[in-house]
Amino acid sequence: MAMCVATGLRRIAGLLVVGMALAALTSGTAFAVGSLSPGSKALAPGSSCVGDPNDMRRNHMRYLNHDRDRAVQRGNRSINHSLVGCIDCHAGREASGTPIPVSDKGQFCASCHTYTGIRINCFQCHSQVPEER
Amino acid sequence: MSDDLNKSSAHGVDSVCVEPALEQQQRRAFLRNTVIAAGAAVVAPGLLITVAKATGSGDVTSNQRWGMLIDTDKCASGCTACVEACETENGIDLVVQPKRNPDHLWEQQRPQWIRKVKLQDQQTGVVTNLPIMCQHCEKPPCCDVCPTGASFKRADGIVMVDRHICIGCRYCMMACPYKARSFIHQHVAEQRSHAPRGIGCVESCNLCAHRIDRDQGGEVTTACQDACAAAGHHAILFGDLKDPESALAKALAEQTSRQIRADLELNTGVRYTNI
Amino acid sequence: MYRLHYRELWCDPRRYWFGLGAMAGVVLIGLLSAFYMEHNGHWVTGMTNHVVWGIPHVFAIFLIVAASGALNVASIGSVFGGPMYKPLGRFSALLAIGLLAGGLMVLLLDLGRPDRLIVAMTTYNFKSIFAWNIILYTGFFAIVGAYLWSMMDRSVNHYYKPLGFAAFFWRLILTTGTGSIFGFLVAREAYDAAILAPMFIVMSFAYGLAFFIVALMAAYWWAERSIGDLRIAKLKNLLGVFIGGVFYFVAVYHLTNLYAARHADLSSFFLVSGGIYPLLFWFGYLILGTIVPLFLIYSPAFEKSRTAVLVAAVGTLIGGFALIYILLIGGQAYPMNLFPGKDVLESSMMDGQIARYVPTFAEFALGVAGVTVSMMMVAIASRMLKVLPDTLEDEAPAKS
Numbered sequence: 001m002a003m004c005v006a007t008g009l010r011r012i013a014g015l016l017v018v019g020m021a022l023a024a025l026t027s028g029t030a031f032a033v034g035s036l037s038p039g040s041k042a043l044a045p046g047s048s049c050v051g052d053p054n055d056m057r058r059n060h061m062r063y064l065n066h067d068r069d070r071a072v073q074r075g076n077r078s079i080n081h082s083l084v085g086c087i088d089c090h091a092g093r094e095a096s097g098t099p100i101p102v103s104d105k106g107q108f109c110a111s112c113h114t115y116t117g118i119r120i121n122c123f124q125c126h127s128q129v130p131e132e133r
Numbered sequence: 134m135s136d137d138l139n140k141s142s143a144h145g146v147d148s149v150c151v152e153p154a155l156e157q158q159q160r161r162a163f164l165r166n167t168v169i170a171a172g173a174a175v176v177a178p179g180l181l182i183t184v185a186k187a188t189g190s191g192d193v194t195s196n197q198r199w200g201m202l203i204d205t206d207k208c209a210s211g212c213t214a215c216v217e218a219c220e221t222e223n224g225i226d227l228v229v230q231p232k233r234n235p236d237h238l239w240e241q242q243r244p245q246w247i248r249k250v251k252l253q254d255q256q257t258g259v260v261t262n263l264p265i266m267c268q269h270c271e272k273p274p275c276c277d278v279c280p281t282g283a284s285f286k287r288a289d290g291i292v293m294v295d296r297h298i299c300i301g302c303r304y305c306m307m308a309c310p311y312k313a314r315s316f317i318h319q320h321v322a323e324q325r326s327h328a329p330r331g332i333g334c335v336e337s338c339n340l341c342a343h344r345i346d347r348d349q350g351g352e353v354t355t356a357c358q359d360a361c362a363a364a365g366h367h368a369i370l371f372g373d374l375k376d377p378e379s380a381l382a383k384a385l386a387e388q389t390s391r392q393i394r395a396d397l398e399l400n401t402g403v404r405y406t407n408i
Numbered sequence: 409m410y411r412l413h414y415r416e417l418w419c420d421p422r423r424y425w426f427g428l429g430a431m432a433g434v435v436l437i438g439l440l441s442a443f444y445m446e447h448n449g450h451w452v453t454g455m456t457n458h459v460v461w462g463i464p465h466v467f468a469i470f471l472i473v474a475a476s477g478a479l480n481v482a483s484i485g486s487v488f489g490g491p492m493y494k495p496l497g498r499f500s501a502l503l504a505i506g507l508l509a510g511g512l513m514v515l516l517l518d519l520g521r522p523d524r525l526i527v528a529m530t531t532y533n534f535k536s537i538f539a540w541n542i543i544l545y546t547g548f549f550a551i552v553g554a555y556l557w558s559m560m561d562r563s564v565n566h567y568y569k570p571l572g573f574a575a576f577f578w579r580l581i582l583t584t585g586t587g588s589i590f591g592f593l594v595a596r597e598a599y600d601a602a603i604l605a606p607m608f609i610v611m612s613f614a615y616g617l618a619f620f621i622v623a624l625m626a627a628y629w630w631a632e633r634s635i636g637d638l639r640i641a642k643l644k645n646l647l648g649v650f651i652g653g654v655f656y657f658v659a660v661y662h663l664t665n666l667y668a669a670r671h672a673d674l675s676s677f678f679l680v681s682g683g684i685y686p687l688l689f690w691f692g693y694l695i696l697g698t699i700v701p702l703f704l705i706y707s708p709a710f711e712k713s714r715t716a717v718l719v720a721a722v723g724t725l726i727g728g729f730a731l732i733y734i735l736l737i738g739g740q741a742y743p744m745n746l747f748p749g750k751d752v753l754e755s756s757m758m759d760g761q762i763a764r765y766v767p768t769f770a771e772f773a774l775g776v777a778g779v780t781v782s783m784m785m786v787a788i789a790s791r792m793l794k795v796l797p798d799t800l801e802d803e804a805p806a807k808s
Contacts, residue, residue: 072295075193075287077346084326125296125331127324234451241456241758251754252747260753265746278592280542282533300528301520303460304538310595310744312757316460316520318451332449333520393746397594408747 037092037100037108047089050080057112060086064122083122088130101128198290199340200269200374200402201355202384207368208262208361210251215264215369218360219247222341224325231319244315244330246338247357252408261408264357264369267292267313267338268393269402275305275314284335290374290402293339301333310394313337340371374402412495414560414794417787419631424791427630431784438777441770442517450520453771458763459740464518466733467775470615471511471782472545472586473608473732476579477616479504479552481643482559483579486572492642496624498795501556501575503623503786504616508548510782514775537588544582551575560794583612590735597674598739603664607657611728614650618724621647623783625718627790628800636802637712644717648705651724655698658731677742678734682762685738688730697727737765 036042042049049056051063060081067079090108091099102109103123113120220226223246230239247266253259273292275284283299286292294305306314314337321330327343330336341355358369372381390404445452455462482501485494516522532539555571558564587608590599621643628635665675678685701720710716741763752760790796 068297069295070192071346072293072297073285073287075289075291075342075346076191078191087326125321125324125329125334127326127329131326231448231451238451238454238456240756241458241763242451245457245757248755248757250752250757250759252750253753254750256749261750265757265759274593274595276533277535278538279533280536280538281527281531282536283531298524298527298531299521300524302538303520304536304589306457306460307740308593308595311746312457312744312759315457316450318456319449333446335520394595 035108035111037090037102037106037111039093039095039097039100040091040108041089042108049089050085083126084131087126087128091128091130099129099132103128193287193289193346195288195290196375198271198374198402199345200290200372200381200404201340201358202370202381202390203263203403203405204368204370204407205261205263205405206407207366208249208264209364209366209368210260210262212262212364212366213249214360214364214366215357216245216247216249218356219266219338222325222328222356224323224328224330227323227325228317228319228321228330234319242316242318244317244336246313246315246336263405263408265311265313265393266357266403267340268311268399269338269340271400271402273399274308274310274397278304278308280304287342289345291340291342291345292337293342294334294336296329296331296334296336299334301335303335305335309337310397310399413798414498414796415798416792416794417627417631417790417796423630424787428784428787431780431787434780435777435784438773438775438780439517441773441777444770445518445774446522452768454766454768455771456763456765458758459737459765461736461740462765463733463737463767463771464514464774464778466729466736467778468511468515468518469586469589469736470729470732471507471514471778473583473612474615474619474728475504475507475511475612476548476583476586477612477614478507478620479575479579480613480616481620482555483572483576486568487576492639495797495800496620498556498559498793499624499627499790500620501552501559502789502793502795503620503782504552504579505549505556506782506785506789507616507619508545509785510778510780512545513781514778517774518771537585537592541582541585541589544578544585548578548582551578556795579612580609583609586612590739595744596739596742597671597744598678598735598742601661601664603657603661607654607661610650610653610657611731614647614654614724615728617643617647617650618721618728621717621721622725623786625714627787627796631796633796633799635800638802639800640714640717641711644705644720647721647724648702651698651701651705654728654731658693674742677762678738682738682742685734685741688734692730693727693734696723697725697730701727741765 041047056063063081064083064086067081068083070076071079071082087102091102092107093099100107101123103113103120104110105114109120225244225246228244230236230243234242247264249262249264252261252263254261269286269290269292271286271290273284273286276282276286276292279285280302281298281300283295283297284292284305285295301316303316306312306316314335316335317330317332320332324330341353344355345353353371355369355371358371361367361369370381370384372379374382374385376382385404388406390406391408392399392401392404393408453462479500481493481499482497482504484490485497485500516525519525519528521527528542532542534540551571551574554567555575558568558571584605587605591602591604593599624643625635627633662675662679665671679689680686701723704710704713704716704720704723743758743760743762746759755761
């Protein structure tokens with residue numbers, strides 16, 4: 001029970017902070033760059049996300065769920081939001097070029113999800129690094 | 134474009150199925166095409182089929198049915214090229230035996246999508262070699278019994294598991310007449326990007342669906358077929374059963390083939406000759 | 409006739425709490441086992457890609473089958489108007505709910521993905537008998553719950569008859585559904601038999617009643633209340649009839665298999681050559697679960713013996729467990745014949761070979777926990793609700 005309350009409080013706090021961060025973002029700060037993982041393709045000059053970063057931050061799970069059903073059940077790969085695509089672009093890399101799993105501590109997915117206290121289900125089954133072989 | 138995005142984010146909170154801008158554009162294009170195609174259909178009925186097939190990037194359709202023909206005469210004894218190729222292609226080799234799991238148990242718990250079987254006729258003593266995998270039935274028992282519908286058949290005839298809604302009850306494994314399915318008994322640390330895999334779900338051969346879906350034109354092959362050909366045997370032929378021009382359909386028209394357990398009347402997509 | 413007076417099941421607090429504590433311990437071990445299996449994955453169990461359902465499923469099916477049978481006593485009282493059974497109706501409904509809950513718990517905790525329960529409850533494939541069963545089980549809880557309420561609350565007592573009928577028909581459908589889980593598996597020889605559905609119904613009669621007798625006698629011993637000889641005799645005679653009924657179906661099942669050449673191998677596997685399965689059949693099912701109970705029930709030597717009734721009921725339960733084990737595990741261990749007329753020389757998927765299954769402690773503990781949860785629920789509810797009459801003596805007690 002106490003744990004539930006604590007998680008709830010943390011979630012509310014998390015939402016507040018994310019809300020403030022979003023407010024900061026819309027006012028055009030460089031915060032967005034700070035949340036990207038070093039070494040990821042997303043940092044390359046000229047690269048842009050498949051959607052508006054604000055919107056992606058808030059709704060990426062909906063887009064992913066929606067497109068995954070199309071991809072798996074209808075074999076439709078002309079989707080805009082694929083998890084493989086996310087990972088390909090957002091996986092950070094060591095200086096040596098070795099990709100780092102996206103839900104490792106401090107990496108792209110983990111940085112936000114740890115903060116908001118929401119467990120990621122994707123990586124029990126999906127690869128966390130771009131395909132290399 | 135940005136207008137659309139704003140709209141979708143505004144509605145995003147209460148609607149799960151947010152239509153991204155690109156999809157809306159596609160839908161408009163599709164509607165336009167449909168009108169044109171419908172008009173064309175009146176003039177030239179053959180044209181519509183060509184149009185439907187050309188949209189390789191959309192939903193799969195029942196205009197196709199993927200299948201296989203396996204010539205057991207060409208399948209070599211002791212050769213496991215198809216099995217190895219399947220394991221690499223679908224990341225099955227990345228599933229590692231848990232440390233404390235004894236070998237004999239692991240042998241029965243590890244996932245297998247395709248296996249080699251050697252048979253001997255009880256009367257004549259003739260020996261036959263063949264691979265068995267999911268037979269991609271037209272009426273799959275696994276899909277009938279699945280409580281959540283995770284086990285399903287795609288429009289193009291591929292039987293597969295949507296592991297997002299599989300609860301791991303294993304009823305499909307009880308129902309499958311071919312022992313084609315495997316349950317993932319342990320945590321899997323590494324996967325290939327196109328072949329997700331995780332603890333507690335059931336899976337089986339999907340005819341290399343990722344290759345079919347990423348089709349950039351040209352002939353689609355499966356990993357096992359490639360490996361069999363590379364080993365010089367050419368025992369596996371993959372293709373579209375519904376396309377009379379496909380090599381598979383032609384080969385099936387030329388010779389008698391049979392289904393394993395034809396008595397169950399499942400109308401399998403995988404056929405065999407010379408058993 | 410005397411006025412029935414239902415009272416909460418009071419007994420010596422030390423006895424009550426000790427019993428409850430012991431049961432809670434067993435349940436805890438089972439839950440820890442389930443956690444261990446889920447945490448590591450199913451490789452820590454004896455279940456494989458060949459024997460995909462193991463001991464937990466034997467327990468689950470056994471409990472679910474027994475649950476619908478346990479309701480029979482209530483049905484006899486309300487649907488068939490048996491006055492000797494009517495006072496037992498409340499306890500019968502309670503036991504049915506408890507057994508079903510225990511069975512479902514085991515089934516659920518053995519899923520590969522128990523965390524996706526919400527998916528199982530919200531995504532249905534209506535072609536699947538399994539999905540139908542989820543609805544049947546939920547409905548059973550609701551209907552039997554309402555039935556129990558109508559028995560206990562005078563203000564809704566006028567619904568007692570219709571609810572009794574509804575519960576009776578629902579339990580028949582439910583057991584048919586449970587039996588059909590196997591009936592729909594055309595691929596496997598052991599299950600591809602139409603006789604399985606009615607066989608499951610008779611099995612449910614026998615095992616439900618056996619559970620009922622054991623639970624009732626335990627409850628009355630616990631609370632130091634008394635049961636009349638006539639009532640015990642009625643229950644035990646009914647059990648005898650049901651045991652005979654199960655035997656009839658088992659005999660027909662095997663005789664038809666032996667008659668068809670294609671299935672003869674299967675029955676010889678179950679009855680002679682299959683290692684553990686014939687052993688379980690002859691000693692577990694036939695001797696311990698059929699002959700001994702029938703002898704104890706019908707022999708004049710044991711006419712007045714309460715112990716004999718108890719042993720007969722427990723023997724029936726053990727025999728029933730063995731029978732379901734043979735059917736479920738043996739049916740999977742027996743190879744599917746993909747290539748008639750051919751021998752399989754090599755296969756990595758054990759084609760043509762008999763699969764081995766060695767259950768581990770964790771699986772077994774989970775199953776036992778299921779039974780214990782049922783018993784615990786019944787024990788707690790009987791103490792809190794007025795489900796059991798003060799006395800079950802045959803004649804009116806002397807006014808004191």
